[in-house]
Amino acid sequence: MQRSTITASEPDEDGHWGQFGGRYVPETLVAPLDELTKEFTRARHDADFWCELDQRLRDYCGRPTPLFHAQRLTAHAGGAQIYLKREDLSHTGSHKINNAMGQALLARRMGKRRIIAETGAGQHGVATATVCAMFGLQCIIYMGAEDMRRQALNVFRMRLLGAEVVAVNAGARTLKDAINEALRDWVTNVHDTYYLLGSALGPHPYPLMVREFQRVIGREAREQILSATGHLPRALIACVGGGSNSIGLFHPFIGDQSVRLIGVEAGGRADSLGEHAARFHTSVASGGGRIGVLQGTMSYVLQNDTGQIATTHSISAGLDYAAIGPEHAFLHDSGRAEYICASDAEALEGFTLCAELEGIIPALESSHAIIPAVRIACELPQSDAIIVNLSGRGDKDVQLVAELYVT
Amino acid sequence: MSRIRDTFAELKRSGRGGFIPFITAGDPDLATSELLLIELAAAGADIIELGVPFSDPVADGEVIQRASERALRNGVTLQDALTCVARAKQQIDVPVVLFSYFNPLLQFGRERLANEAKQAGVDAVLVTDLIPEEAQAWTETLQQHELDPIFLVAPTTSGERLVRIAQQARGFIYAVSRAGVTGARDEMTHDAETLVRRVRMVSDLPVAVGFGVSTAEHLREVWRFADAAVVGSAIVREIERLKTAPDLVQRVGKFAKSLLATT
Ligand SMILES: Cc1ncc(COP(=O)(O)O)c(C=O)c1O
Numbered sequence: 147m148q149r150s151t152i153t154a155s156e157p158d159e160d161g162h163w164g165q166f167g168g169r170y171v172p173e174t175l176v177a178p179l180d181e182l183t184k185e186f187t188r189a190r191h192d193a194d195f196w197c198e199l200d201q202r203l204r205d206y207c208g209r210p211t212p213l214f215h216a217q218r219l220t221a222h223a224g225g226a227q228i229y230l231k232r233e234d235l236s237h238t239g240s241h242k243i244n245n246a247m248g249q250a251l252l253a254r255r256m257g258k259r260r261i262i263a264e265t266g267a268g269q270h271g272v273a274t275a276t277v278c279a280m281f282g283l284q285c286i287i288y289m290g291a292e293d294m295r296r297q298a299l300n301v302f303r304m305r306l307l308g309a310e311v312v313a314v315n316a317g318a319r320t321l322k323d324a325i326n327e328a329l330r331d332w333v334t335n336v337h338d339t340y341y342l343l344g345s346a347l348g349p350h351p352y353p354l355m356v357r358e359f360q361r362v363i364g365r366e367a368r369e370q371i372l373s374a375t376g377h378l379p380r381a382l383i384a385c386v387g388g389g390s391n392s393i394g395l396f397h398p399f400i401g402d403q404s405v406r407l408i409g410v411e412a413g414g415r416a417d418s419l420g421e422h423a424a425r426f427h428t429s430v431a432s433g434g435g436r437i438g439v440l441q442g443t444m445s446y447v448l449q450n451d452t453g454q455i456a457t458t459h460s461i462s463a464g465l466d467y468a469a470i471g472p473e474h475a476f477l478h479d480s481g482r483a484e485y486i487c488a489s490d491a492e493a494l495e496g497f498t499l500c501a502e503l504e505g506i507i508p509a510l511e512s513s514h515a516i517i518p519a520v521r522i523a524c525e526l527p528q529s530d531a532i533i534v535n536l537s538g539r540g541d542k543d544v545q546l547v548a549e550l551y552v553t
Numbered sequence: 554m555s556r557i558r559d560t561f562a563e564l565k566r567s568g569r570g571g572f573i574p575f576i577t578a579g580d581p582d583l584a585t586s587e588l589l590l591i592e593l594a595a596a597g598a599d600i601i602e603l604g605v606p607f608s609d610p611v612a613d614g615e616v617i618q619r620a621s622e623r624a625l626r627n628g629v630t631l632q633d634a635l636t637c638v639a640r641a642k643q644q645i646d647v648p649v650v651l652f653s654y655f656n657p658l659l660q661f662g663r664e665r666l667a668n669e670a671k672q673a674g675v676d677a678v679l680v681t682d683l684i685p686e687e688a689q690a691w692t693e694t695l696q697q698h699e700l701d702p703i704f705l706v707a708p709t710t711s712g713e714r715l716v717r718i719a720q721q722a723r724g725f726i727y728a729v730s731r732a733g734v735t736g737a738r739d740e741m742t743h744d745a746e747t748l749v750r751r752v753r754m755v756s757d758l759p760v761a762v763g764f765g766v767s768t769a770e771h772l773r774e775v776w777r778f779a780d781a782a783v784v785g786s787a788i789v790r791e792i793e794r795l796k797t798a799p800d801l802v803q804r805v806g807k808f809a810k811s812l813l814a815t816t
Contacts, residue, residue, distance in 0.1 A: 160686065170655055170682045172612040174732050177709035316618070322609065329611045334733040336709055439656045439682070440609065452630040453660035454608040 152480050153401040155473060161350020163476035169349040170439045175329075178336045183351040185256050190358065195251065199359075202247055206280070207237040209244075209362065213370035213533070218503040219520065226380060226526035228519060230536045231367050231395065234508065238273045240538030241363060241391045242344060246273035248359035249342045250281055258340035260284045264328040266293055266321035266387065267464035267511060268300025269538055270344030275309035285309040288327040290319035293463045299542050318457040321387075321467045325441050345388025346471035349442030353471050360394025367533055368398050375531050381406040381522055384535035385514040386485065387423075387464045389471030391537035396483060406484065408522065409474060410514045412460035413487035419448065423458040424487040425470040426478055437475070440468060445475040461490035462510035462543075488514040497540060497547065509538035510546075556648045556676045557701055557724040560599055561759040561780055570776025572597055573761055574809055575652065575785035577604040577620040578637050579629025581796040588802045589792070590641035590649070596809035598647055599781065602679070605634050605653035612654075612681045614736030616786040619793060631657045631666075635673040642674035650677040650703060650724075663691055667698040677701035677724045685714075685721045692721050705729055706752060708744040719756035726752055728779065730764045737786040738765035746778045769812050784812060 161167045169179060189195040203209040211232045220228045233241040246263075253261060261283050265271030271287040278285035287304055291313045294301050304311050317323040325348070332341045346356045364382075371379050382399060384392035386409040396407045414422030425435035425446040438447035440455055448456040448468040460466040477483035488496070496516025501507045508516065512535065519534045526532070540547075564571050574593050578586050586603070593601055606624035610617060631653065638649050651670055658666055658680060670678065678700055683691065685704060692702045701724030706715060709732060719726065730745035731738075745762050752760050762775045763783030775782040791808045795801040 168687050169684060170687060171684065172681055172707075173684060173705040174707040174709050174729060176684055176714065177707075177711060180711075317608070326609055326611050330614075330734050333612065336732050436660070439659060441611065442682075447656070449656065449660070451660065452632070453657035454625060455656070 152482050155397065155400050155477060157350070157354055161354060163473050164479070166444050166475040167350060167353055167472035168444055169442060170444065171349045171442045172333060174333050174336060175349070178332070179349055179351070181256070185252055186351050186355050189252055189255065199248055199251055203244065203362065207243050207247065209236060210366045211235050213367055213374065215374065216504050219500065220523065222503055223520040223523035225523040225528065226530040226532050227375070227528065228523050229371060229379070229531055229533045230506070231363060231533055233363060233391065233535060233537045234506065234512070234539035238269070238276050239541065240269040240273070240509065241360060241394065242270040242273040243276065244362055244394070245344065245356050245359040245390060246270065246277045246342060249355070250277040250283070253283065253340035253342065254281060256340065258338060260335065260339045261342050262286045262288070262328050262331050262339055263342040263344060264288045264321065264324035265344060266324065266466060267462065267509065268293065268297040268304065268542060269464065269509070271309070271311070272300050272303050272307070274342050274344070275304045275307035278309065279307045286331070287311045288314055288324040288331070290314050290321060290323045292319035293321065293324070296546055297463055297542055299545065320463065322441070322455065329441065345390040346393050346473060347388040347441065347443060347469065353443065353473055356390050357393045357397060357473060360390050361397050363391065363394040363535065364396060364398035367395060371531060371533060378402050378405055379533050380404070380526055380530040381408055381532040382535070383408045383410065383515045383519045383522065383532060385410045385465060385511050385537060386470060386474060387467055387511060389474045391535050393471060393473055395533070395535045400482065407477065407482065408518070409483060409485045410518050411485055411487040412462060412465035412514060413489040413492070414459040415490050419450065419456050421459050422487065423448070423460045423466050423468070426485040427487060443469070443472050445469050445472045461493055462514065464509070464511040465514065486518055488518055492517045494547065494550070506536065507540035507544065508536050509540045510543045512537045513540070555701055555724055557600065560648055561725060564599060564780065570772065571599040571761065571781025572772065572813055573600045573602060573781050573783040574598050574788050575602040575604060575783060576788060576792065577606055577617065577624050578634035579606055579624030579627050580620040580789070580792060581623055582627055583629060583633055583637055585802065587637050587641050589805060590637070591644050592802050592806040593809055594645040594647040596806045597813050598809065600648045600650060602650045602652045602783065603634060603638060605631050605651065605657055607654040607657060610654060612734055614734040614786060616737065616790050616793065617735050620789045631661050635669055635675070638675055639673040648676040649674065650679055651675045652679050653681070655680050655683045663694050667694045667700060671698045671700055675700065677703050679703040679727060685718050688721065696723065703727055706748065708732060708748050712751070715751060716755050719752070719758065722758060725759040725761050725780065726756060727783070728752060728760050728762045730762050730766065733764065735764055735785050737767035737790060741765060741771050741774050745775065749779045769814055772812055
């Protein structure tokens, strides 16, 4: 693939990045999506809206999050300086609150009082339940039964926050199935319901809107690294589920051609279809991702050769999804961003390494970025810097990891 | 000539409302689906919709979701659905609408689908999650192969979009009776009648109403203001209930006839 020189990544008016994105939805959803697009576009150009959002992100969520120089991890890698963008320190423990807060403000502007959302790892569900509690909105969270099992702590948190958590028993009982149920709810209750989608996925305007609400990560990081080191980093590294924490970090750097953008997908436990969630893993032998349509958007999708969507596996519920956000598909095909994968085992290794060397327990999702970051740092001179997005904290995963180590 | 247009013209001449049953290809198995197509034609279907099973049917309620799951467990593919139509069409003449989510069609290929669907005797294609704004290339290819692209309209569809949809649609317009997923209901809403009236103002195409139509009373109610009624979940529910019965096909046919009974 050719290395590209794209300097911007903006969709057309209907949400297409090249052939990716767009709107592939039942007719009933076109009207609410149009309404949402209109309100988002208005808000996007409204200084008062951003002023209120910034203030809430500051006073309620604790932004800006620090950019931390991870010196022992750096020494361990023996190369470039490793910086961690500490999204784990924001309120509710992950980057998901940036988007939840932005969309909740929109929902309020639109006068919608019933909020629905899907969740995988439970971090988006917790973030949504949190903003709903704060604004006094009704909150219903759809979650796959398998994810409820492996992220039980977050289920309890959501209920404490007053949300109703609905178990989804279809398919593999993970994120994709939760999104299906949320879409069915929305189709049925379009008139009074706001669908607060949690990643840079789904039909237009969600991929664009979620990115805009997550861009704060990259904007802060750019300023922070420049003031810490005086120059741009050589690489940004982030895990990619649907793609919101990664696009949020990457986007403000897209014009900086010297900065490598590296997304890390879930390599799971094996190469074969069903055993991983690496959508750009296109080798025929492994039955990988091809361009397709899932849940409203065109992108790379893990599927069989007759177009049935594949089940996926990842140790982390938040990366366990068959499609990737459409802007990532565009950045991948244009060559501007690179995508690699880390296995379950490498994620666990990153999890413990970060805990032992830095005193930070990362979410299993974020843990996928650690070992690749060490590898990349190791190939670069000490005068260079790289940034790893520590998208969330690992409290929710401690139980699961403990069980793995006991058995 | 569009067979579907002829069908509606004939309905109009005879002053009858049309009956459009829906089944999922491969539910409970392909051989039975073929027999069901033939049986439903004999029972009085004017058009039949054949669903292609999909792993993630977001527009469907539980009944049709389970039908899709049963078919996928049998490994049924789009190709199988086309074969099923081709075989049934050796015995019946009723127009068949292929009803699918977009991704299986996309993977099959646009030209190939149009070619093979036409050869199999399919008359029209309806893609649940392909709105006209994204459908241009597909609409053109289908029409080049004399297949009618059918589009859905919903109570939430704006007036402006009704016009755009009517321009791209051929054969008939499928009016979704209410906001929601497919599924049988006890009551029909008034949304459907209002919607059909709005469609009539911008299009001369016949209008079929579906989603929730499940009893003989519903059919008669729909026929008052629309040209045809689609019955999906109510029939699929019968298939599910009878799936191990040796006389499933006859009994589903009987159920279809009971929907058409005038008292
Ligand atoms: C901490 C954390 N990081 C990353 C992700 C993956 O999502 P995304 O790719 O949208 O950032 C999740 C999703 O649940 C998460 O909880």
